[in-house]
Amino acid sequence: MKANCWYGKHDVRVKEVPDPTILNPRDAIVKITLTAICGSDLHLYDGYIPTMEHGDILGHEFMGEIVELGGRVNNLKIGDRVVVPFTISCGNCFFCEMQLYSLCENSNPNAWMAEKLWGHSPTGIFGYSHLVGGYAGGQAQYTRVPFADVGPIKVPTELTDEQVLFLSDILPTGYMAAENCNIHPGDTVAVWGCGPVGLFAIKSAYLLGAERVIAIDRIPERLRMAHEKAGAETINYEHANVYDTLMEMTGGRGPDSCIDAVGMEAHMPGPLYAYDRVKQALMFETGRPIALREAIMACRNGGTISVPGVYGGLVDKMPLGSIMNRALTIKTGQTHVQRYMRPLLERIQNGEIDPTFVITHRLSLEDAPMAYQIFKNKQDECIKVVLSPN
Amino acid sequence: MATQTTYNHGSQSWEGEPGKGSAQGWARGLGWFSVGLGFTELLLPGPLGRLIGVRDHRTLIRAMGAREIAAGIMVLKERTPTRSMAARVSGDIVDLGLLSAGLGSRGARRGRIVGAAAAVAGVTALDVLCTKQLAEREPSALAETVQTIAINRSPEECYQFWRDFENLPRFMKHVESVRVMPEGRTRWIAKGPAGMRVQWDAEITEDRPGRITWRSLEGSDIENTGSVRFERAPTGHGTIVRAHIQYRPPAGKIGSVVAKLFGEEPSIQAKTDLRRFKQMMETGEVATIEGQTSGRAHVEQSARAAAAHA
Numbered sequence: 001m002k003a004n005c006w007y008g009k010h011d012v013r014v015k016e017v018p019d020p021t022i023l024n025p026r027d028a029i030v031k032i033t034l035t036a037i038c039g040s041d042l043h044l045y046d047g048y049i050p051t052m053e054h055g056d057i058l059g060h061e062f063m064g065e066i067v068e069l070g071g072r073v074n075n076l077k078i079g080d081r082v083v084v085p086f087t088i089s090c091g092n093c094f095f096c097e098m099q100l101y102s103l104c105e106n107s108n109p110n111a112w113m114a115e116k117l118w119g120h121s122p123t124g125i126f127g128y129s130h131l132v133g134g135y136a137g138g139q140a141q142y143t144r145v146p147f148a149d150v151g152p153i154k155v156p157t158e159l160t161d162e163q164v165l166f167l168s169d170i171l172p173t174g175y176m177a178a179e180n181c182n183i184h185p186g187d188t189v190a191v192w193g194c195g196p197v198g199l200f201a202i203k204s205a206y207l208l209g210a211e212r213v214i215a216i217d218r219i220p221e222r223l224r225m226a227h228e229k230a231g232a233e234t235i236n237y238e239h240a241n242v243y244d245t246l247m248e249m250t251g252g253r254g255p256d257s258c259i260d261a262v263g264m265e266a267h268m269p270g271p272l273y274a275y276d277r278v279k280q281a282l283m284f285e286t287g288r289p290i291a292l293r294e295a296i297m298a299c300r301n302g303g304t305i306s307v308p309g310v311y312g313g314l315v316d317k318m319p320l321g322s323i324m325n326r327a328l329t330i331k332t333g334q335t336h337v338q339r340y341m342r343p344l345l346e347r348i349q350n351g352e353i354d355p356t357f358v359i360t361h362r363l364s365l366e367d368a369p370m371a372y373q374i375f376k377n378k379q380d381e382c383i384k385v386v387l388s389p390n
Numbered sequence: 391m392a393t394q395t396t397y398n399h400g401s402q403s404w405e406g407e408p409g410k411g412s413a414q415g416w417a418r419g420l421g422w423f424s425v426g427l428g429f430t431e432l433l434l435p436g437p438l439g440r441l442i443g444v445r446d447h448r449t450l451i452r453a454m455g456a457r458e459i460a461a462g463i464m465v466l467k468e469r470t471p472t473r474s475m476a477a478r479v480s481g482d483i484v485d486l487g488l489l490s491a492g493l494g495s496r497g498a499r500r501g502r503i504v505g506a507a508a509a510v511a512g513v514t515a516l517d518v519l520c521t522k523q524l525a526e527r528e529p530s531a532l533a534e535t536v537q538t539i540a541i542n543r544s545p546e547e548c549y550q551f552w553r554d555f556e557n558l559p560r561f562m563k564h565v566e567s568v569r570v571m572p573e574g575r576t577r578w579i580a581k582g583p584a585g586m587r588v589q590w591d592a593e594i595t596e597d598r599p600g601r602i603t604w605r606s607l608e609g610s611d612i613e614n615t616g617s618v619r620f621e622r623a624p625t626g627h628g629t630i631v632r633a634h635i636q637y638r639p640p641a642g643k644i645g646s647v648v649a650k651l652f653g654e655e656p657s658i659q660a661k662t663d664l665r666r667f668k669q670m671m672e673t674g675e676v677a678t679i680e681g682q683t684s685g686r687a688h689v690e691q692s693a694r695a696a697a698a699h700a
């Protein structure tokens with residue numbers, strides 16, 4: 001089969017590789033009909049996540065048709081059309097039982113590596129480095145899906161692939177980011193980053209009752225989409241001081257909650273950016289928490305910082321004093337995707353959300369290397385790429 | 391008045407692992423330094439080259455980086471990292487050599503190179519000191535590891551599964567078979583590198599719900615004793631399993647096989663086996679990526695095909 005493999009920083013190639021096979025009784029093989037590139041993949045593409053190996057198959061947002069089943073998967077049958085969550089979760093452990101699926105204790109065969117870096121290991125993830133299991137990903141024609149009796153969700157035929165694909169990651173991620181804000185009627189939510197995650201966070205914040213959502217980015221077409229398709233007020237951080245503008249908009253109090261949908265590769269005009277780039281490059285910090293710092297400083301007293309943005313290791317100059325003295329709450333995590341798939345599928349069926357609005361590029365799997373390039377460099381007004389592998 | 395809780399489950403006292411001294415602490419610190427420096431060299435050969443005054447040597451600096459990371463990881467992996475500390479020392483000497491070669495190359499900035507060399511020399515001195523300390527204390531000591539894991543099953547279920555010794559190879563990575571013999575004895579066969587096998591017989595010295603202990607018998611390839619305990623965790627938290635393993639690898643050829651099997655990182659290995667036990671108990675299978683497809687499989691195949699044609 002064909003698969004998009006990682007060969008180093010800014011080097012991905014579509015290769016002919018052996019077909020996946022069932023390795024465990026709870027596995028399934030999915031023939032992929034649609035797959036996507038995520039902002040998280042860019043952290044791998046840019047070489048910021050350690051323990052990638054040459055030839056690793058990328059991709060964690062995918063859906064398709066069940067073509068093979070292990071002996072212990074009883075709730076699916078060959079031919080079922082499913083969306084697969086990016087978190088690989090067993091459904092049996094302490095955390096899965098609490099529906100904290102991204103903290104599954106049983107799906108990361110390399111848990112010891114993650115323990116060295118983070119103290120404890122999170123769940124295994126498709127195509128996301130050996131730290132989180134080294135599982136072959138879904139930017140391919142076929143993928144092996146472990147714990148297939150727990151993860152994949154069957155989707156009704158009347159919905160198109162594009163309508164349901166993002167249940168695999170970014171829609172639940174945006175939703176959980178908003179849910180973590182504990183929104184009350186009348187709340188103002190500020191969202192840093194108008195990539196697909198930020199856009200779905202904006203939508204979800206409104207769904208959960210926010211009165212005002214303010215979106216921050218610098219890419220014109222993303223700000224436009226945040227405004228026109230998701231209904232946010234916008235701030236272009238290259239044209240205005242974000243903190244001052246937010247204070248002006250909220251009578252000096254600050255937003256009730258702030259979402260960092262940017263993560264470890266944040267950008268910023270000015271010298272502090274150079275400071276973080278150098279520190280990150282020298283491995284004195286592994287993330288540039290620029291948006292996060294700004295979100296903390298701007299948030300109102302007693303407010304909530306929700307962090308869907310991915311961080312890998314250590315960051316520098318965290319305003320802990322601001323967090324402590326102003327009684328802020330921080331909520332974060334890889335998304336507990338399995339928890340949100342069914343309710344969000346219902347919202348899609350009801351017409352409350354149509355996630356297709358973020359798609360700007362429909363390409364074939366072979367185009368993956370080019371697609372990574374334009375998505376990374378925000379060329380051609382690229383916001384979200386979906387790839388057809390078959 | 392508040393009552394004081396002392397955490398004294400059975401014979402366990404909470405004093406940490408034996409034999410952790412300052413040399414090992416140093417070794418770990420240096421290990422992390424290596425990993426950090428290595429990543430810098432690997433990811434940023436250009437700016438680093440400029441910073442320390444050697445331009446045009448990106449590939450070389452990258453190679454030094456890879457070497458540094460490997461050395462660092464080796465140090466971090468080993469419990470008593472004498473061998474890898476020695477590797478670090480020789481690596482430092484290579485770096486020093488390269489830096490002094492740099493003094494002669496075009497475009498080299500002397501002041502900076504000397505600064506960098508001084509930094510590396512400082513690290514080298516530390517490395518040498520640390521290696522010496524570790525070498526002095528390396529005995530034919532009993533290796534020992536204590537590992538615990540929480541399992542979302544009752545102590546009875548965990549005990550039952552473990553007590554069926556023929557189940558053990560299902561989660562002990564290197565154990566090929568355990569055969570139950572008469573009189574509470576078991577025969578263990580473990581896989582070594584290159585198809586080598588090591589074998590030992592053990593007797594069960596204690597066996598009751600909650601606790602199993604064993605001891606290897608005379609003539610074993612590896613002298614070892616161990617215990618595994620299944621303690622009820624606070625309500626809703628299942629079982630805490632505690633494994634305590636001590637072993638003394640023999641010298642000679644078998645010794646080196648055993649060292650490869652158990653010697654490299656017995657604590658991580660024991661922990662991994664416990665984790666696999668947990669996976670069996672909770673999910674009925676052991677999570678794995680062994681045998682999955684990748685862009686490497688393809689490369690290997692074509693390499694093999696090319697070799698066949700040559």
Ligand SMILES: NC(=O)c1ccc[n+]([C@@H]2O[C@H](COP(=O)([O-])OP(=O)(O)OC[C@H]3O[C@@H](n4cnc5c(N)ncnc54)[C@H](O)[C@@H]3O)[C@@H](O)[C@H]2O)c1
Pocket residue numbers: 038039040041042043169170173192193194195196197198216217218219222237261262263264265266267268290291307308309310333334335383
């Ligand atoms: N928690 C999870 O489970 C999960 C799941 C998916 C994605 N993510 C993470 O969410 C983040 C966003 O993902 P995405 O797919 O939307 O990525 P993306 O790269 O498309 O979007 C990031 C956006 O942030 C903007 N940005 C950069 N610096 C900024 C700053 N200082 N202030 C404001 N905006 C800034 C960029 O211009 C870009 O539009 C990534 O870190 C990704 O890894 C997390």
Ligand SMILES: [Zn+2]
Pocket residue numbers: 038039040041060061086169170
């Ligand atoms: Zn993603």
Ligand SMILES: [Zn+2]
Pocket residue numbers: 089090091092093094095096097103104105106107
């Ligand atoms: Zn689990």
